[in-house]
Amino acid sequence: MSIAHHPGDELLLSYASGAANEAVALLVASHATFCAQCRARVQRAEATGGRVLTDMAPVPMSAQAYESLLARLDEPARAVVQAAHLQSDVPAPLQAYIGTDYGALPWRHVGGGISHLPIRTRGGMRARLIRAEPGSGVYTHTHKGEEWTLVLTGSYTDKTGHYAAGDVQSTTPEISHQPTADAGPVCINLAVTDAPLVFRGLLPKLVAKFHGF
Amino acid sequence: MDVGEAARLNALVVAVGRAQDRAAFQALFDHFAPRVKGYLMRLGAGNAVAEDLAQDAMLTLWRKASLFDPAKASASTWMFTIARNLRIDAIRRERRPELDPNEPALLPEAERGADESLDWAQAEDRLHAALAELPREQAEIIHLSFLAEKPHSLIATELGLPLGTVKSRIRLAMARLRQALGDES
Structure with a gap:
């Protein structure tokens, strides 16, 4: 699979360093299941973290720390995380949040072929899935902050280009856009925002408020 | 850290993974635990919390050492990811969506060829030199x-x-x- 639009280095670095909040980490990890290049880039950035740890000024452990740790070495480990379902088209990191079947989700219809589903994450940003029937478009909107969109299935087009499965679009407050789903499979996206979207027009504003965008 | 030191740490983790070698584990504890503690305190943890989490990080190393692959990351990098994830879980109480390197869907499309045969300790050394x-x-x-x-x-x-x-x-x-x-x- 060839990916045309990647997350920026600053996003990969914040994922690797651990500074990214949960919603951003979910987006980066999900993108990486589509993208060998970004997996490699994350590994490079983590190696930078290895250097940071090496250079860290050591803070002595207490005198009994090693002995008390030895007593714990034979404790049974907690159960390991359940393995991902490989036959699912839901990226493994996302399966922990929504399961393995996009069709089985309690989608909330917004109208005009668009539905959405908030995803619970902690750490301050909002993550949601947005599902668009072919040909349907999200109302023109701008952003108070940054928004990242990962295409999970299908594809969409806006004035900046064409985005297919695995692609990440980054938008900033200056950009006003109206993404429209292409003909073909249903377009499902993972959208992460650090502030509410700003819709143009009264009706879209009311609909957005009702749905908590 | 020179290449020799990185290779020494890698070999110690491998020894823990293969044979639960406690002497190797103690050497790793002496090197990593105070650095992990320093990292956690630098990011705002108090002394007691940082000490507990550094212990947990070492326990994770002990349990997962058999999964450590020096072809993919150095011991320091691996230890960094362990400390990072424990911190996100225990202090920020967030989940950490992780890449699973063992998942077939995650295997590289193109073989990494040259990279695979590369001694990763040397590659990281080059990375660190570039960082400096x-x-x-x-x-x-x-x-x-x-x-x-x-x-x-x-x-x-x-x-x-x-x-x-x-x-x-x-x-x-x-x-x-x-x-x-x-x-x-």
Whole structure:
């Protein structure tokens, strides 16, 4: 699979360093299941973290720390995380949040072929899935902050280009856009925002408020 | 840290993974536990919490050592990811969506060829040398990304820089590091 639009280095670095909040980490990890290049880039950035740890000024452990740790070495480990379902088209990191079947989700219809589903994450940003029937478009909107969109299935087009499965679009407050789903499979996206979207027009504003965008 | 020291740490983790070698584990504890503790305290943890989490990090090393693959990461890098994840889980109480390197869907499309046979300790050494040679303003932002745990927008505000400048410094720095490794040339 060839990916045309990647997350920026600053996003990969914040994922690797651990500074990214949960919603951003979910987006980066999900993108990486589509993208060998970004997996490699994350590994490079983590190696930078290895250097940071090496250079860290050591803070002595207490005198009994090693002995008390030895007593714990034979404790049974907690159960390991359940393995991902490989036959699912839901990226493994996302399966922990929504399961393995996009069709089985309690989608909330917004109208005009668009539905959405908030995803619970902690750490301050909002993550949601947005599902668009072919040909349907999200109302023109701008952003108070940054928004990242990962295409999970299908594809969409806006004035900046064409985005297919695995692609990440980054938008900033200056950009006003109206993404429209292409003909073909249903377009499902993972959208992460650090502030509410700003819709143009009264009706879209009311609909957005009702749905908590 | 020179290549020899990195290779020594790698070999110690491998020894723990293969044979639950407690002498190797103690040597790893002596090296890593105080650094992990320092890392956690630098990011705001108190002494007691940092000490507990550093112990948990060492316990994780003990349990997962058999999964350690020196072809993919050095012991220091692996230990960093363990400490990072424990911190996100225990202090921020967030989940950490992880890449699963063993998942077939995650295997690289193109074989990594040269990279695979590369001694990763040497590759990381080149990376570290390149890191040391970064222009100061780029190194500062990379460093803050790991030790300030702030969004880049906030780092930009604190440094009095436009966000775009912070992002372009990160991109320049990361491109230099990749260049040092001969990636994506």
